[in-house]
Amino acid sequence: MDIPIRRIEVRPADLRRLEAHADQVVFVDGVLHRNGRAEPVRFGYRGNRTRQAPKKSFEIRRRGGTLHLNAEYDDPTMLRNALSFWFFRQIGVPSPWTQHCRLIMNEQDLGVYLEIEGVDATFFRRRRLGCRSLFYAVNHDADFSLVTGARAILKASLFDGYERVIGSREDQKRFERFIFDLNTLRDEGLRRHVAERIDTPLYLRWLAGAVCTGNADGLTQNYAVYESTHDGRYRFVPWDYEGTWGRNCFGQLCPMDTVGAFGENVLTTKVLGLPDARRAYRQLIRHLASTVFTEEYLVSVVRDWMRRIGPAVLADDTRRHAADGWAREFTVIYEYIRERRQFLLKAMDEDEGRSGMG
Structure with a gap:
């Protein structure tokens, strides 16, 4: 075709x-x-x-x-971004x-x-999603922490790592305040803060998408966060998912467990530190691992996609990767899904066991 x-x-x-x-x-x-x-x-x-x-x-x-x-x-496949965004839609994340x-x-x-x-005003209009403010996470400082670098130096601004796309300076200050409170509140105050400012069920699905696809950059950059006009909560949209499904952003093969089963960044740590959210996340991962994140469900999609774009990609002499490696990429993705699924299920069982002992 x-x-x-x-x-x-x-x-x-x-x-x-x-x-x-x-x-x-x-x-x-x-x-x-x-x-x-x-x-x-x-x-x-x-x-x-x-x-x-x-x-x-x-x-x-x-x-x-x-x-x-x-x-x-x-x-090598030119489909990892497309496959990832398709996967996010399957699990209910715009x-x-x-x-x-x-x-x-x-x-x-x-x-x-x-x-x-593009993730812009038109993106939200098409989906009838109210967007009060929108920020892009453009580098690894977008990890919701108060510090930066290996030496943990206090950030000059809590907006470091972000770019404001939609909204006012006041919207940006409100987001900075959200990050500050996230790092300083404890116990009931933190639980209330997360409940009031984060769409937790959607956040867990977004987190699960990054974890399942194995995007090492997906939780500390390469995402968009927007503030809903409906309830004032922050919601997340994935962005730049080329380094996934068994390869990193440089196109190199990477270990299946490069991304932990519970992700990383301060917001994830705080959210999953709440027992109800952690339990819901384990249930979500198990559900995905029995439905859309399975070899049976995904393999036919990958095979169909490769069949549709294969002739054009293989005839393209501007590509970095040799054509003779094209077919092998199906195995790379298949093995990643199989091994990653097993890894995640084991991690959920072990975490539940530790929670039960606690």
């Missing part, structure tokens, strides 16, 4: 400007041809480490919402829609890309 084509037209001088400032946030004018329509856009390179890769990723700002065209340069496509810029075929829906 052919994959859709996206075309971008840009002045050569503007393209040279982007290339000359690849390590900076620069946007230029262009025209995007998509789904039979042409529209004016602003676009530029996106990412951090990927800005230096031979095949760049792009951010496209348009009236209909932000799009990201990810090169997925370090993922996540970006994706579409594999071919990108042609000024008549030059740049190969296969993954188009990813």
Whole structure:
């Protein structure tokens, strides 16, 4: 099956400007041809480490919402992000829609890309979710702690690690206060704080998604947190899940247990320190391990996806990975799911045993 084509037209001088400032946030004018329509856009390179890769990723700002065209340069399958976001939707967590496509810029075929829906105001409007404020977690300081680095130096600002996308300075201060109280309240005060400020059931599903897929960065960066207009609680949306399903963000094979069964970051520690939440998390993991996080459920999805995008990916000579390793990636993902599922079930049993003794 052919994959859709996206075309971008840009002045050569503007393209040279982007290339000359690849390590900076620069946007230029262009025209995007998509789904039979042409529209004016602003676009530029996106990412951090990927800005230096031979095949760049792009951010496209348009009236209909932000799009990201990810090169997925370090993922041999080019499907780990897409599979992860699909998995999150299966477990009830809002996540970006994706579409594999071919990108042609000024008549030059740049190969296969993954188009990813941006998490912005349009994202929430489409889902009829009220969003009062939105923050991106952009580096590892977004761990909800008061300190930074190996020497545990007090952060200059409790907003370190975040970028404000929607909302006011007051919204940001309220989020900083949430982090401060999270670290300083104890016992009943902490329990009340978590209940009032976090949508705990949704947080547990988001946590379970990061834990099941094995995203080592997913809990300390690469997520979006928004404040609901409905009840003022914070909710979480996954972002950048290329380093998953048995490979890290550099595309290297990694141990199945790289991410602990109970995740990491201060908020997770505080939430799972509450007996009712911890019990609910164990029940959730066991439920997922008997339904959607199983070899039987996921293997057919992975196989179908690889069959659909395989011809285009294997014909793409802009990729980092050799075509002869494509089929082996099915085994990598399959073995990861099988081993990870067993690991998580064992961890839940052991934790329940310790809780019972306590």
